[in-house]
Amino acid sequence: MRSTRWKAASRAAIALAGAGALAAGMALFVTAPASAGTTLGASAAEKGRYFGTAVAGFKLSDSAYTTILNREFNSVTAENEMKMNATEPQQNQFSYGAADQIVNHARSRGMSVRGHTLAWHSQQPGWMESMSGSALRQAMLNHVTQVATHFRGRVVAWDVVNEAFADGSSGGRRDSNLQRTGNDWIEAAFRAARAADPGAKLCYNDYNTDNWTHAKTQGVYNMVRDFKARGVPIDCVGFQSHFNNDSPYVSNYRTTLSSFAALGVDVQITELDIQGASANTYRSVVEDCLAVARCNGITVWGIRDSDSWRASQTPLLFNNNGSKKPAYDAVLAALNNGTTPTDPPTDPPTDPPTDPPTDPPTTPPPGPGGCTATVSVNQWTGGFVANVRVTAGSSALSGWTVTIALPSGATVTNAWSANRSGNTGTTNWTNVAYNGQVGAGQSTEYGFQANGTAGSLSPTCSAR
Ligand code: 9MR
Numbered sequence: 001m002r003s004t005r006w007k008a009a010s011r012a013a014i015a016l017a018g019a020g021a022l023a024a025g026m027a028l029f030v031t032a033p034a035s036a037g038t039t040l041g042a043s044a045a046e047k048g049r050y051f052g053t054a055v056a057g058f059k060l061s062d063s064a065y066t067t068i069l070n071r072e073f074n075s076v077t078a079e080n081e082m083k084m085n086a087t088e089p090q091q092n093q094f095s096y097g098a099a100d101q102i103v104n105h106a107r108s109r110g111m112s113v114r115g116h117t118l119a120w121h122s123q124q125p126g127w128m129e130s131m132s133g134s135a136l137r138q139a140m141l142n143h144v145t146q147v148a149t150h151f152r153g154r155v156v157a158w159d160v161v162n163e164a165f166a167d168g169s170s171g172g173r174r175d176s177n178l179q180r181t182g183n184d185w186i187e188a189a190f191r192a193a194r195a196a197d198p199g200a201k202l203c204y205n206d207y208n209t210d211n212w213t214h215a216k217t218q219g220v221y222n223m224v225r226d227f228k229a230r231g232v233p234i235d236c237v238g239f240q241s242h243f244n245n246d247s248p249y250v251s252n253y254r255t256t257l258s259s260f261a262a263l264g265v266d267v268q269i270t271e272l273d274i275q276g277a278s279a280n281t282y283r284s285v286v287e288d289c290l291a292v293a294r295c296n297g298i299t300v301w302g303i304r305d306s307d308s309w310r311a312s313q314t315p316l317l318f319n320n321n322g323s324k325k326p327a328y329d330a331v332l333a334a335l336n337n338g339t340t341p342t343d344p345p346t347d348p349p350t351d352p353p354t355d356p357p358t359d360p361p362t363t364p365p366p367g368p369g370g371c372t373a374t375v376s377v378n379q380w381t382g383g384f385v386a387n388v389r390v391t392a393g394s395s396a397l398s399g400w401t402v403t404i405a406l407p408s409g410a411t412v413t414n415a416w417s418a419n420r421s422g423n424t425g426t427t428n429w430t431n432v433a434y435n436g437q438v439g440a441g442q443s444t445e446y447g448f449q450a451n452g453t454a455g456s457l458s459p460t461c462s463a464r
Pocket residue numbers: 079080123162207240271309
């Protein structure tokens with residue numbers, strides 16, 4: 001379920017800081033009271049954040065490893081065990097043993113879990129690598145639904161889609177079998193994840209998106225802005241932040257974090273490592289996160305240097321013997337001394353709703369007690385995704401039914417955020433538990449995927 005602990009803590013800090021700012025009659029950023037945590041997790045929690053690490057399941061039997069894990073961290077990401085090849089090695093045969101072990105280890109010790117990752121061009125099982133078109137789209141959505149359902153209530157945030165943008169100067173999508181199923185594959189994955197686990201925060205996660213001037217950063221930013229504008233359910237953006245000589249930390253990193261946060265999403269640093277582990281650079285990264293109210297937390301990609309995917313770069317906070325490196329001391333000090341933003345206009349600490357549909361309804365609002373439905377369709381050869389917006393009239397709804405007549409040859413294969421009766425011909429759609437209450441003039445959305453051709457759909461809506 002969504003963690004409210006970091007929010008409560010950050011609000012308390014913000015209230016204190018806000019009083020100070022008022023008294024001084026100025027100062028957008030003020031120093032929060034120094035805290036005195038002695039571990040990364042405790043110090044981060046005092047600032048209303050988490051401090052996590054990637055965990056490799058096979059290392060949980062290494063007591064040197066678990067001693068540091070259990071002492072220092074309050075969030076965990078499975079390094080490989082929740083990837084598509086690990087969780088669905090054969091189509092429709094799901095395998096959760098290794099992931100469950102990590103989740104149980106974490107949760108039994110009060111650590112939260114980030115889920116990584118539901119849909120990715122890499123680390124696909126062999127059966128999926130050879131698929132394409134609507135069969136692949138369907139298989140991907142089924143994977144998202146099944147895995148998010150399995151972990152429902154135990155994963156606070158999912159990397160729903162990982163690394164979907166191209167490197168280089170295009171700022172566009174990466175070519176992949178998933179991308180070739182249609183440009184809307186990402187939003188379809190997010191909608192399926194929301195339907196499967198409405199309580200988890202849904203993140204887009206990528207690397208080389210740290211530099212605000214980078215075309216890839218701008219490409220992701222534009223996608224997130226578009227998703228927020230259209231009501232696609234996205235709650236957060238993960239910045240992997242693998243810093244090295246080819247992709248170094250840059251001082252506009254804070255601008256990147258705050259610019260994304262200003263779109264109305266949380267930001268999280270999800271796979272931090274820094275070639276050479278400069279204490280100054282680690283300190284800067286922590287300070288940048290603490291300066292952005294919606295930067296929820298930081299995850300380092302491994303515990304000891306020897307645990308790193310880039311061990312030769314010695315990029316982590318503990319050396320091979322498990323001793324704390326200077327970078328560790330810098331991170332702990334930054335967490336304890338950090339600043340907390342008061343109320344910068346671009347980054348409101350009063351978290352707005354995570355996915356308010358902002359588009360006005362395209363048809364005039366109906367009278368009291370009624371509702372309207374509009375539909376937008378993304379068609380590709382052989383299939384389509386339809387997103388349906390339900391808008392209440394001048395009275396609130398406590399439930400709704402939408403009827404859509406599908407043309408012959410169109411068959412619904414998958415749906416999210418609504419119950420349906422019928423897959424062909426006249427289909428009826430009713431709200432699910434969490435989206436039946438719609439305030440007067442407000443909207444909610446559901447969607448479905450179908451084979452065939454949509455043509456022009458004319459949904460009708462009635463209150464129930
Ligand atoms: O650290 C992970 C390594 O053990 C795996 O072999 C590799 C391939 O799946 O993935 C590494 O983790 C990656 C993460 O899942 C996504 N961002 C880049 C990470 C480092 O390659």
